[in-house]
Amino acid sequence: MKKLILLIFTSVFVLGCIDFSGGGSGLDKIKIISEEKSPNGKFIATSFSCSGGGAAGYFYFNVSLRKAGEKLDQRDGLLGKYKTWNAFSDIKVKWIDDKTLEVSCKQTDSPDYRENNAVKVESKHGIKIHYKVK
Helix, strand or coil, rough: HHHHHHHHHHHHHHHHCCCCCCHHHHHHEEEEEEEEEEECCCCEEEEEEECCCCCCCCCCEEEEEEECCCCCCCCCCCCCCCCCCCCCCEEEEEECCEEEEEEEHHHCHHHHHHHHHEEECCCCCCEEEHHHHH
């Protein structure tokens, strides 16, 4: 009887850890638009687009700042509160120096996007990030 209870508990636990939704960031399609190494080569700024989400779907642009050698994480973008919203476009990155990155972009000005667009990462890995909205 104890073995049966343990087997049922283990089965429920394992099944509870599986994502049956078929979605998830592992299935995203990422397209690198531009990538710029910092002058000292320690960091990479990447402008990219991302799509996924199955039938409901999403498509968005964002920018990533990561250490050289690290994999791009499409959910760790610098722009926006909600990372999968298509609120930004025409994103360009330019290194000013080893400690300063400039990001220029267009953004959706709809009132529905105010809260989302107000969130922009100001600093990451000790790099100051300046934004220019076109």
